[in-house]
Amino acid sequence: MRVVELFSGAGGMSLGLKQSGFEIVQAYDAWPVAVANYNRNVGHHAKVADLGETLGIVPELLKLAPDIICGGPPCQDYSSAGRREEADNARLTLAFAVLVATVRPAWFLMENVVNAMKSETWAQARSILKASGYGLTECKIDASRYGVPQARRRLIVVGRIGERDGFLASSIAAAAAPQPMTLRDLFGATTxxxxxxxxxxxxxxxxxxxxxxxxxxxxxxxxxxxxxxxPHPDDAALIANGYIYSRPVRAGRGVRSIDEPFPTMTRTAWERPTPRYLGSPHPADPVAASETAVLTIPQISRIQGFPIWWKWETSAKRDMLQMIANAVPPPVAAAIGCAILDREAGRSIPEVQGGFLQWLVRRGRSRPSARNVKSLAGRARRLLRGRTFDILALEIAALEGVAEFQAMRKTTQSDLRQALRLLAEYQASRGQKHRKQRQASAQPSANLAEAA
Ligand SMILES: C[S@@+](CC[C@H](N)C(=O)[O-])C[C@H]1O[C@@H](n2cnc3c(N)ncnc32)[C@H](O)[C@@H]1O
Structure with a gap:
């Protein structure tokens, strides 16, 4: 699949997508330093562009005709950002949605902070994308389950034209490791x-x-x-020490063991504890903050999932840390990328939720009959090679176009159609329930899939 990435930064997301098998055709970012680092490490696809000027970029995007548009619009924490900053971010998240809705690739992928889900901006971006025909999967993921030792929670939104909402949630959930990755897993694996x-x-x-x-x-x-x-002496020292300090967020714990993931990476990950923290440490710190190891920039880069061969090129340490902290960890992008490629190729099938069975029973079916309908729905989805359709008539028409279906007995065909109808009815009832819950709690995002 051919990718165009917007707001590509130094290329964390692009690297992961490339590693999972995508072809990057073009990437855009307004920051020349990030573009230079991208071109040095990922490949010469990136160029400097202000994506706030949507009209200027549309003809070029239409000409590129990508299969997927990806990107992480700037995402300072919506709840803590200043008013002005939030307004700027909002404009760029909307720019992302408008560009996707105008170019209409078959797929899109967006990454952002979890808080963005509650923002008015995402509610607006979401309706633009829905009006343009995208089925949406909105997942909150924890990066430590997707290949980096970092408890970084992020919103991942995957859209595909014509799909039912939530179509990729089970695949993204299935890609999560059962245990979070720890710092020892990364730095200790070498010994x-x-x-x-x-x-x-x-x-x-x-x-x-x-x-x-x-x-x-x-x-x-x-x-x-x-x-x-x-092992590299810095990694050996980190393992031997066993603890690191990270500036706490909202009066949290400052000292972490290497048997935990690192907290969300920020520009301050290299800092020593402040005298203020040393004077009043968190009571749950396992050792004194002054005794902990200090992370080096190469270690910070690896905790963010960048490979050892990656070369950061800038004279300003601050810029380097900003690019690292901004990035989607490449292993996270690779895991989501694999889920997308598998679905595109018909290698993965969306799971029929367990709730469907209970719903059928509540509607008067016996358990064996409900189980049979659920398994028929799964079979129909396999025949559709994992595609779901927002419009039931299209789903049935697609099923009827499958050669294997055409060769089946009439009664089996009718059972499969009926199973898809019931599944669609169940999903519509769930959608209604989510909409009501959303209105009640004034939260804009529907079909929230807790991937991990
Ligand atoms: C969250 S970072 C994206 C990081 C990237 N996804 C990665 O994995 O490395 C957001 C990026 O948006 C860029 N940006 C901010 N305003 C922009 C604009 N008006 N036009 C284009 N890019 C912009 C920033 O320079 C920054 O690199």
């Missing part, structure tokens, strides 16, 4: 406590210490790292 070299006979052992010479390496040997490998 395993033991190594596995499969023995060639029962008389020999298979577990070896990294402090001894390895057995003879054979073709089938599994060797996570060369035995001579020495």
């Amino acid at each position: 395993p406590a033991a190594m596995y070299f499969p023995a060639t006979s029962e008389a020999r052992r298979s577990i070896w210490s990294p402090d001894e010479p390895a057995p003879t390496i054979r073709e089938r040997s599994i060797r996570p790292l060369p035995v001579s490998y020495q």
Whole structure:
């Protein structure tokens, strides 16, 4: 799939998408420093452009005809941002929605802070995108479940023309790791406590210490790292210390263990604790903040998911930290990218929610009959290769166009149609419930899928 990225920054999102198999054709950002770093590391796709000037960029985007438009419009925390800043951010989130709605690629992907969901801006952007025909999946994700040791909560919105809302939620949820990734997982992985070299006979052992010479390496040997490998001294020091300090948000804890994820990365991740914090530390700090290790810039970059080979090019440390903190961690973008590519290729099927079964039972079906309808709905979705349709008549027409369906007995065909009808009815009733809840709590976003 061909990608155009808006607000591309230094290229965290682009790198992840590229790694998952997308072709980046063009990227835009207003900040020349970020564009230079993008072009040096991701590829020469980025150029400087002010995307607030939507009309100027539309002809170029239409000509590029991307399959997907991606981007993370600037997103200082909506709740804590100043009025002026929020107004500027709002304008650019709307610019993103207007550009997507005008160019109308088959897909779009947007990243933002979780608080954006409650903003008037997202409510407006959302209605622009809905009016343009997109089905939306809105997920709150925690990056530490998607390949980085960082408890970074973000809003991910994936849109696809003609789909039902929530169409990709189960795939994004399924991509989440069961446990959060910790700093030790990242920096300690380079010093395993033991190594596995499969023995060639029962008389020999298979577990070896990294402090001894390895057995003879054979073709089938599994060797996570060369035995001579020495971890980088900074990583070794971090693991040996076991704790780091990060400036707390809203009177939270400042000291973290390396067996936890780092909190959301900010420009201040390298700072030592202030005298004020040292004088009045958080009572739950496991060790004194003054004893903790200090993160280096390469470590900060890796916690944000940038690979070791990535070269930051700027004389200002402040700019470097800003670009890192702004980025979508590449492993997060790669995981979402894989979910999109799998669905596009018909390799993944949206899960039929468990609530459907209870709904059928409440409407008078026996459990076995409800189970049968649920499984028929899943079968119909497989025949549709994972596509869902916002309009039931289109869904049934698409099903009837599938050769495998046409070869089925009339009764099976009618059961499959009926299962899709019931599923659509169930989803419409849920949609109504969500709309009512939203109006009651004045929250603008529907179909909120808790991915992780
Ligand atoms: C949250 S960052 C995006 C980071 C990017 N997604 C990544 O993964 O690295 C937002 C970006 O929007 C850019 N930006 C702000 N105002 C802009 C404008 N008017 N036109 C284009 N880009 C703008 C900023 O320079 C910043 O790089």
